[in-house]
Amino acid sequence: MADRVNFDGxxxxxxxxxxxxxxxxxxxxxxxxCVWLAAATELQTFPDSWEWNNNSLQYVSVQDAKKWVTDASLSELNAEDxxxxxxxxxxxxFLWRAGLNRLPTVDAxxxxxIHVDTAGFVLxxxxxxxxxxxxxxxxxxxxVWCGIARWCRIPPIFLFSVHDIHVIAEHSGYSQPKKEVIRGILVITLWRIWKARNEKVFRETNVSIVQVIAxxxxxxxxxxxxxxxxLEVSWEGWRSFDFNVM
Known part of the structure; x- marks a missing residue:
């Protein structure tokens, strides 16, 4: 910016x-x-400096990035995630990116x-x-959601956004440990739907609803x-969703 804007004080x-x-x-x-955007820019005379998460730093390390990701301030932005x-x-x-609308959908x-040939969802x-x-x-x-709901013995799943996955799990009627199982299954379900979408786009392979559920x-x-x-659950207990989690 400073290379293209002269500031006389x-x-x-x-x-x-x-x-x-x-x-x-x-x-x-x-x-x-561009001129209007530049007109709203105020240049300062002091040297540029690096900042990380609103704090001045001499350098940015991987450890700083890890700390920021796990920091409570980020958790407040995505408390449900x-x-x-x-x-x-x-x-x-994947769930984190989906919640931030950072998946490479046609809309995004x-x-x-970025030009794409089709606007519709391929599935x-x-x-x-x-x-x-x-x-x-x-x-x-x-x-897919209906099949997963029948398997997990919970009411029909109606989602309005990615964050509703946490709401569905919380109101499943199970104990807290088993709610964590439900939440994981719902995340896997969404991830597998996206994977089926990619298989259709890049390999022209049709994946059935039954196959996704399986x-x-x-x-x-x-x-x-x-x-x-x-804890280890048998396949028979998992397939019928009849097991206890402590």
């Missing part, structure tokens, strides 16, 4: 260094918008000025691909028994 003067001048109406409009400990990091990260890509017809549509509005997703059951059983310490 009172006013800022743009010092353009054009290789080519604006030649179209769009370029002229972008130039006017507590990670499920028995899930792999990729599922927890277009907002970043259903006629609707724009947004994170809310994938979670709550898609008929394909609703079929994968959720198998993956959740594998991850729970291998990552949840102090």
């Amino acid at each position: 009172r006013t800022s003067i743009m010092a353009w260094d054009w290789k080519t001048y604006p030649a179209s109406n769009q370029e002229s409009s972008e130039l006017i918008e 507590n990670w499920v400990k028995w899930l792999p990091a990729k599922c927890n990260l 890509l277009r907002r970043r000025n 259903c017809v006629g609707s724009e691909e947004t994170i809310d549509h994938i979670v709550a509005e898609c008929l394909y997703s609703n079929g 994968d959720v059951k198998a993956l959740s059983f594998l991850w729970f028994n291998s990552r949840r310490k102090g």
Whole structure:
């Protein structure tokens, strides 16, 4: 910014260094918008400095980043997005990104000025691909949620956003430890729906609703028994969702 703005102590003067001048109406409009943005910028005379999480630092380390991620201030921004400990990091990260609307949906890509050939969600017809549509509005997703609800013996699942996953688990009627199981299963379900979407987009492979539900059951059983310490559930008990969690 300082390379293009001269500050004489009172006013800022743009010092353009054009290789080519604006030649179209769009370029002229972008130039006017750029001038307005620059006009609202106040330059200071002191040297630039690094800041991390509103604190001045001489350098930024991986340890600082880890501390910031686990800090309570970030938890307040995403109080509902507590990670499920028995899930792999990729599922927890996926849920976190989905809650922030950072998944590369068609809607998100277009907002970043990335052109895509199709606007609709590939697993259903006629609707724009947004994170809310994938979670709550898609008929394909609703079929998966209904199957998961029957398996987990909870009321039909109706979601309006990613954060409703935590609400569904909390009101499932189970004990607190088993609510954690429900929450993990719901996260895996959303992750598997997104994976089915990617398989359709990149491999042109159609994954049925029955297959998604079966994968959720198998993956959740594998991850729970291998990552949840102090408890092992049999496949028969998991398949019928008839087991106790302490």
